[in-house]
C-alpha cells in the first residue's frame with residue numbers, strides 16, 4: 001500500500017463495532033497519515049466493553065485527540081478544516097449521530113466537524129451500524145446520500161471465506177480506505193469466479 005500524506009478526521013461513536021474505528025486509525029497512522037480523533041462519550045464505554053482497550057491508549061495512537069465537548073477545537077471551524085482536512089470518517093456511526101448530522105444539529109465536536117466538512121465541500125463517510133433499520137434511519141441515510149455523503153454500512157462480505165473476526169474487520173477497513181482513495185494490494189478483492197472443474201474437464205465461463 002502506498003504511503004501517504006494528509007489529514008483525516010476520524011470520529012468513533014457509540015454504535016457497536018468500535019474495533020472498526022480502532023483498525024482504521026491504526027491503518028491510517030501506519031500509512032503516514034495524520035489523524036484527528038474524536039471519541040463520543042458512549043464510544044468510550046463501548047470501546048472498553050467490546051475491545052478491552054482504554055480510550056487513552058487509543059488517543060495516544062492519534063496525531064491529535066479531542067473530547068466531544070470541545071467545541072472550541074480547530075475542527076469546529078471551516079478556516080481550519082478547508083485547507084487542512086481531506087475527509088472525515090465516522091466509524092462506527094450511531095443512528096443518533098447520523099440523525100444529528102442529517103438535521104444540522106451540531107451540539108458536539110463530532111456533529112459540528114461533520115457540519116463544517118459538509119459546508120466546506122469536503123468528503124464525509126458514515127459507516128453506519130444498526131439492525132434492523134427503521135424508516136427514520138433510512139430517511140436520514142437517503143438525505144445524506146443525496147448530499148454526496150458516502151453511506152458505508154458496517155456490513156462485511158464473505159466471499160473470501162474469512163476465518164477470524166480480525167480478517168472480517170480488516171476487509172471492511174480496506175473497503176473504507178478504498179472509499180478514501182487509499183487502495184491496498186491485500187488479498188481480499190474479488191477476482192472473478194474461477195471456472196468450475198468437473199472431472200477432468202474445465203467448464204468454460206459462458207460468454208455474456
Ligand SMILES: Cc1cc2nc3c(=O)[nH]c(=O)nc-3n(C[C@H](O)[C@H](O)[C@H](O)COP(=O)(O)O)c2cc1C
Nearest residue numbers: 013014015016040041042043094095096097129130
Ligand atoms: C452496547 C451498546 C451498543 C449499541 N449499539 C448501537 C448500534 O449499533 N447502533 C446505534 O445506532 N446505537 C447503538 N447504541 C446506542 C447508542 O450508543 C446511543 O444512541 C448513543 O446515544 C449514541 O451516542 P453517540 O452517537 O454520541 O455516540 C448502543 C448502545 C450500547 C450501550
